[in-house]
Amino acid sequence: MKGCVFMDSISNEDDPSSLPPLCLSRDTSRFRYTFKGGLRSAIRVARVVVETVALNHSNVRWYVFGDDDTIFLPENLVKTLSKYDHELWYYIGAHSEIYEQNRLFGFGMAFGGAGFAISSSLANVLAxxxxxxxxxxxxxxxxxxxxxxxxxxxxxxxxxxxxxxRYVHNNSQARISTKVIYCAD
Structure with a gap:
């Protein structure tokens, strides 16, 4: 497994020894964002898909994405994804546990809060x-x-x-920047 924490800026105060590798998100100011009352950072977070594929790591089978407060259990993740062929196009995840979110945003979408996986063959085309x-x-x-x-x-x-x-636990002190974890050989 390899991973990268994408951040919109990196300061000298960040202690690299206590974190996975840090990656600086690219500028997304050229993209329009017109959702009233929403956050433009949604573009930057979405574009992490492209930026992760662009890292061009070898032997990647799955790209796994989650929100800033998502925790992945690597053994469980590998066991789950090993049931699927990474050479085929897969978008794997789960609906939100909150009905209203599904109603508003769609029942066919994997929610970032629980994380989702994209097979490498699909991620390369998507990028x-x-x-x-x-x-x-x-x-x-x-x-x-x-x-x-x-x-x-x-x-x-x-x-x-x-x-x-998703297991929902409110702990405002446990928030970290958006992370991406993906599985490889």
Whole structure:
């Protein structure tokens, strides 16, 4: 497994010995964001898909993404993903545990709070068309909705896997920057 914590800025105060590798997110100011009351950072978080693929690590089978407060158990993640062929196009995750979020944003979308996985073969294709999708979906709220919409354009639906679920625990002191974890040989 390899990982990278994407941040919008890196300061000298960040202690690299206590963190996975830090990656600086690229500038996304050229993309429109028109969701009233939303956060522009949703574009930057969504674009982490492209930036992770661009790291060009060898032998990557799965790209796994989660929100800033998502915790992945590596052994469980590998066991779950090993059931699927990474050479085929897979978008794996689970719906939100909150009905209202599903009603508003879609029942076919994996929610970032629980994390989702994209097979390497699909991620490589998605990365090539993602920026044009961001242009078309400027009106959406979150990053996971943008990823879902771009995958839908490619004809890929969600493979619902209940193992991607969220345990909600409110602890404002445990917040860290957006992380991405992906599985390789």
């Amino acid at each position: 090539k068309v993602f920026d044009s999708c961001l242009e078309r979906y400027h009106h959406l709220y979150g990053s996971d909705g943008r990823v879902y919409s771009c995958l839908a354009e490619l004809g890929v639906g969600l493979t619902h896997v209940p193992a991607f679920h």
